[in-house]
Amino acid sequence: MSFPHPKDFETVPRRKAEETIRDGYKRIKDVYIPLRDGGEICANVYLPTREKPEKFPVLLTLGPYGKDIFFGDFGKPHTDMYSNMAKAIEPLGPDACFECPDPIVWVKEHGYAHVRCDVRGSGASPGVLDAFGIGRTALIGEDSEGQDAYDVVEWAGTQDWSSGKVAMCGISYFGMACYWAAMQQPPHLTAIMPYEALTDMYADTVRQGGVWHTGFQKHWFNNIIAPQQYGRDEGLNEEQLKKQRFDYEALQTNWLWRSEGPWPVLDQARQLSKIKVPILTAGNWMDSEVHLPGNARSFEQASSEWKFLEMHTGNHLAAYYEQGQIQRQLQFLDYFLKGKTDNGLESSPRVDLLIRRGAENFYRAEKSWPPQDAIYTPLYLAPKGSLSFSQHTASSQDEAITYAGLTGGENLFQTDLLEADFEILGYPYLDLTVSTDAKDMDIFVYFYIIDANGRKIEVRGNHDEPAVSLLRGWLRLSHRTLSKYSRPDRPELEQLKPAPVEKGKWYDVKVPMPCTSILVPQGHRFAVALQATDEEEIIPPMRHAGPDRSEEVFSGTNRIKIGGKVVVPHVKR
Numbered sequence: 001m002s003f004p005h006p007k008d009f010e011t012v013p014r015r016k017a018e019e020t021i022r023d024g025y026k027r028i029k030d031v032y033i034p035l036r037d038g039g040e041i042c043a044n045v046y047l048p049t050r051e052k053p054e055k056f057p058v059l060l061t062l063g064p065y066g067k068d069i070f071f072g073d074f075g076k077p078h079t080d081m082y083s084n085m086a087k088a089i090e091p092l093g094p095d096a097c098f099e100c101p102d103p104i105v106w107v108k109e110h111g112y113a114h115v116r117c118d119v120r121g122s123g124a125s126p127g128v129l130d131a132f133g134i135g136r137t138a139l140i141g142e143d144s145e146g147q148d149a150y151d152v153v154e155w156a157g158t159q160d161w162s163s164g165k166v167a168m169c170g171i172s173y174f175g176m177a178c179y180w181a182a183m184q185q186p187p188h189l190t191a192i193m194p195y196e197a198l199t200d201m202y203a204d205t206v207r208q209g210g211v212w213h214t215g216f217q218k219h220w221f222n223n224i225i226a227p228q229q230y231g232r233d234e235g236l237n238e239e240q241l242k243k244q245r246f247d248y249e250a251l252q253t254n255w256l257w258r259s260e261g262p263w264p265v266l267d268q269a270r271q272l273s274k275i276k277v278p279i280l281t282a283g284n285w286m287d288s289e290v291h292l293p294g295n296a297r298s299f300e301q302a303s304s305e306w307k308f309l310e311m312h313t314g315n316h317l318a319a320y321y322e323q324g325q326i327q328r329q330l331q332f333l334d335y336f337l338k339g340k341t342d343n344g345l346e347s348s349p350r351v352d353l354l355i356r357r358g359a360e361n362f363y364r365a366e367k368s369w370p371p372q373d374a375i376y377t378p379l380y381l382a383p384k385g386s387l388s389f390s391q392h393t394a395s396s397q398d399e400a401i402t403y404a405g406l407t408g409g410e411n412l413f414q415t416d417l418l419e420a421d422f423e424i425l426g427y428p429y430l431d432l433t434v435s436t437d438a439k440d441m442d443i444f445v446y447f448y449i450i451d452a453n454g455r456k457i458e459v460r461g462n463h464d465e466p467a468v469s470l471l472r473g474w475l476r477l478s479h480r481t482l483s484k485y486s487r488p489d490r491p492e493l494e495q496l497k498p499a500p501v502e503k504g505k506w507y508d509v510k511v512p513m514p515c516t517s518i519l520v521p522q523g524h525r526f527a528v529a530l531q532a533t534d535e536e537e538i539i540p541p542m543r544h545a546g547p548d549r550s551e552e553v554f555s556g557t558n559r560i561k562i563g564g565k566v567v568v569p570h571v572k573r
Contacts (some may be wrong), residue, residue, distance in 0.1 A: 024108030157188025210476025438556030
C-alpha cells in the first residue's frame with residue numbers, strides 16, 4: 001500500500017469565510033487553520049452573541065463527516081440509518097451536526113465557543129482523504145492526526161475570542177481525536193470528553209480477534225466518509241478523487257499484523273498513559289463491534305488525576321444528547337473550563353455504570369473499574385448444550401461439538417434456570433480447546449439471557465435495532481498467541497505474526513471478550529453461543545463476510561471440546 005503523493009493532487013478554490021447571526025450565537029463558516037507542515041484545516045466557529053466582546057472556553061471537534069451537513073440528513077442518500085437514529089434526539093438546532101456538540105445547546109444556552117473542524121482531505125480541508133491518518137502515519141513515521149489535533153487545539157486556545165481553555169469532545173471518530181490530541185499534550189488542552197470512542201484501531205475494529213470487520217468497514221467508508229471527500233462538492237471527477245484518497249478498504253489484505261505498516265508507529269505514539277488532562281469517557285455496552293473496548297480502556301490507562309467513566313446502552317448517537325448526559329457533561333466542563341469548582345463534581349461518582357438486569361436498566365456507582373471484588377467464575381461446556389457451574393471433563397477427544405467451518409450456526413450452551421440473580425460485571429473470557437481441518441478457524445461468541453419460556457430477551461442495539469446478544473466476541477485461530485501484557489484473568493492477543501494451524505491438531509486457546517454488564521434475573525438462564533459466522537440477527541452493516549473469510553481458507557469442519565470454560569467476573573451487590 002502506498003500513500004498518494006501530492007503531485008497527483010488537484011486543488012479546488014478555497015471557500016470564502018461567511019458570518020451568519022443565529023438565534024443566540026454567531027456562525028463563522030469556513031475558517032482556515034494553518035498546520036505545522038503548511039497544510040490547512042477548514043473549520044466552522046460558533047460564538048455566543050454578546051453586547052460586549054468576551055472570551056469563551058472552547059469545545060473543539062475534529063473529524064471526517066462534513067462540518068456543514070445537518071444532522072437529520074446525515075448519510076443520505078447512501079444510507080438512512082443515521083438519520084433514523086437522529087430522530088431520537090431533541091432538540092436539533094439549525095447547525096446540529098453528526099456526533100458533535102449542538103451550538104443551540106452549548107453555544108447559545110451554556111456560553112461555550114465551538115470549533116468544528118474537518119480533517120485533511122474532507123470537506124474543504126485540502127489533502128489526501130486518509131481515515132484515522134493511517135496512510136500518512138506510515139509515510140512520516142509519526143501520528144499524523146495527533147499532530148493536526150495539537151495544532152488546531154493551539155489555534156483555538158490563542159484566538160481573541162478564546163479564554164485559552166480548550167476541551168475536545170464528541171462521539172466515535174471525534175472521541176478518538178480527543179485521545180490523539182491529549183497524547184500530544186498541547187498546552188491549551190484543558191480536558192477531553194470522548195463518547196463511544198475506540199482506542200486501539202487495530203484490535204478494536206480493523207482486526208477484532210484477527211477477523212476483518214467487512215460489513216462495517218465497507219459501509220462506513222463508502223457511505224459516510226468518501227461522500228465528504230475534499231473536492232467532491234466542487235466537481236472533481238471520481239477518477240481524480242480516487243487518486244486523492246488512501247485506499248482504506250485495502251487494509252483487508254494489507255498490513256495484516258501489528259508488526260506491519262503504520263501499526264508499530266501508532267502503538268508507540270498512541271499510548272493512553274500519555275493522557276494527563278481530566279477525562280470524562282463514556283461507553284456503550286452494545287457496541288462490541290467497534291467502540292466498547294475503548295472507553296473502559298481509556299479510563300483504566302489514562303494518567304489523569306481526574307477521570308470519570310460512564311457506561312450506557314442502546315442508540316449510538318442518542319446518549320450524548322440526552323438531558324441527563326448534557327448535565328453530566330456540563331458539570332465536568334464547567335468545573336475545568338469555567339472554574340465552577342463548587343458545582344458538585346468533586347462528590348460525583350468516578351465510575352457510574354448503567355447496569356443491565358435483563359431488559360431493564362438502572363445506574364449504579366462503583367468504587368473501582370474493573371470491579372476489584374469480582375470473582376472469576378467458570379461455567380463449563382457440558383453435554384446436551386448445558387452450561388454448568390460444575391466442572392465437566394471430556395471423556396474423550398470425541399466429546400466435542402462439530403460444525404461447518406465457514407457457515408456453522410449457533411451451538412448454544414445455557415445454564416439451568418437460576419435460583420437467584422447472577423451478575424456479571426467486567427471482562428469475561430473463554431478458555432477452549434479447538435481444532436479444524438480447514439486452513440484456519442474463526443470463532444464467533446455471543447452472550448444471551450433466556451427467559452423461562454426459552455426466548456432470548458430483546459434489547460436495543462447500538463444502531464437502535466432490535467438485538468438479542470448482549471455481548472459479542474471473535475477469535476481467529478492463527479491470531480491466538482497471547483501478548484506479554486496478558487494476565488490470567490485478562491487475556492490479550494499479541495497479533496504480531498501468524499500462529500501455525502495444522503489440520504486436525506487440538507489447540508488450547510483463550511478468547512478475550514469486551515467488558516460487559518449482564519445481570520441475569522432469577523428464573524432466567526445465561527447462555528453462550530459458539531459458531532463460525534454472524535448470528536442471524538446482526539444487521540448487514542455489522543456482518544463479517546467477503547475476501548477475508550474465503551472458502552479456500554475456512555471451509556471445513558471445526559471442533560470445540562466439551563469441558564471448555566466460559567469465565568465470567570461475578571459480583572455480588
